[in-house]
Amino acid sequence: GQNIDQPTEMTATEGAIVQINCTYQTSGFNGLFWYQQHAGEAPTFLSYNVLDGLEEKGRFSSFLSRSKGYSYLLLKELQMKDSASYLCAEMDSNYQLIWGAGTKLIIKP
Amino acid sequence: EAQVTQNPRYLITVTGKKLTVTCSQNMNHEYMSWYRQDPGLGLRQIYYSMNVEVTDKGDVPEGYKVSRKEKRNFPLILESPSPNQTSLYFCASSYPPGQGADTQYFGPGTRLTVL
Numbered sequence: 001g002q003n004i005d006q007p008t009e010m011t012a013t014e015g016a017i018v019q020i021n022c023t024y025q026t027s028g029f030n031g032l033f034w035y036q037q038h039a040g041e042a043p044t045f046l047s048y049n050v051l052d053g054l055e056e057k058g059r060f061s062s063f064l065s066r067s068k069g070y071s072y073l074l075l076k077e078l079q080m081k082d083s084a085s086y087l088c089a090e091m092d093s094n095y096q097l098i099w100g101a102g103t104k105l106i107i108k109p
Numbered sequence: 110e111a112q113v114t115q116n117p118r119y120l121i122t123v124t125g126k127k128l129t130v131t132c133s134q135n136m137n138h139e140y141m142s143w144y145r146q147d148p149g150l151g152l153r154q155i156y157y158s159m160n161v162e163v164t165d166k167g168d169v170p171e172g173y174k175v176s177r178k179e180k181r182n183f184p185l186i187l188e189s190p191s192p193n194q195t196s197l198y199f200c201a202s203s204y205p206p207g208q209g210a211d212t213q214y215f216g217p218g219t220r221l222t223v224l
Contacts, residue, residue, distance in 0.1 A: 004151075008149075030206075040218075041217070041218070042199060042215035042216060042217055042218055043152070043199070043213075043215050044215070045212045045213065045214075048212070087151065087152070089152075091206065095206035096154065096157070096167070096206075097152075097154070097213070099144075099151040099152040099153070100151055101149055101150060101151035102151055
């Protein structure tokens with residue numbers, strides 16, 4: 001199958017840390033992407049992982065475990081502007097992107 | 110400024126009236142793609158193009174057509190729109206997938222309503 005699973009919605013507090021998980025099930029794998037999408041706007045690129053491990057980019061980090069079909073996006077020092085949907089997408093063996101439905105992150109003061 | 114543009118941004122039409130949504134990119138990208146986004150379903154790929162005159166079906170191609178006569182343009186055509194094509198549409202472009210520069214750049218979206 002080509003299922004991408006991520007939580008529908010999460011809530012966190014300003015200044016805190018939140019981890020958004022993503023699991024995928026495909027026979028071929030060519031990388032895992034995370035995109036941010038504010039309501040009514042286009043998705044924008046956050047990260048790309050193709051090897052196992054943690055990639056850190058400022059307040060945002062992304063982790064991949066290929067053997068477990070698992071990734072997470074870690075957001076630190078949350079700000080109100082981080083309220084958005086976070087989309088996980090897996091690039092399959094044909095180099096096509098399979099998208100999850102997205103996780104809506106709500107930040108409370 | 111590097112960008113992907115789409116027109117129109119909003120469109121309300123009636124069943125059966127042919128329409129075209131244009132997409133243009135100025136980054137010299139070979140790869141272009143059309144998606145639709147519906148609540149709870151995430152992005153679903155309609156068609157994609159690896160280069161000029163090369164197009165392929167994505168996951169949900171029924172009811173849509175595309176063409177790629179020039180590298181920068183990738184219009185989406187609905188020959189006979191139906192209400193189930195009411196959706197938010199995104200065009201995206203990138204360098205060829207799998208060549209190490211896989212970031213997709215998205216247009217601003219076209220919100221289509223078919224009555």
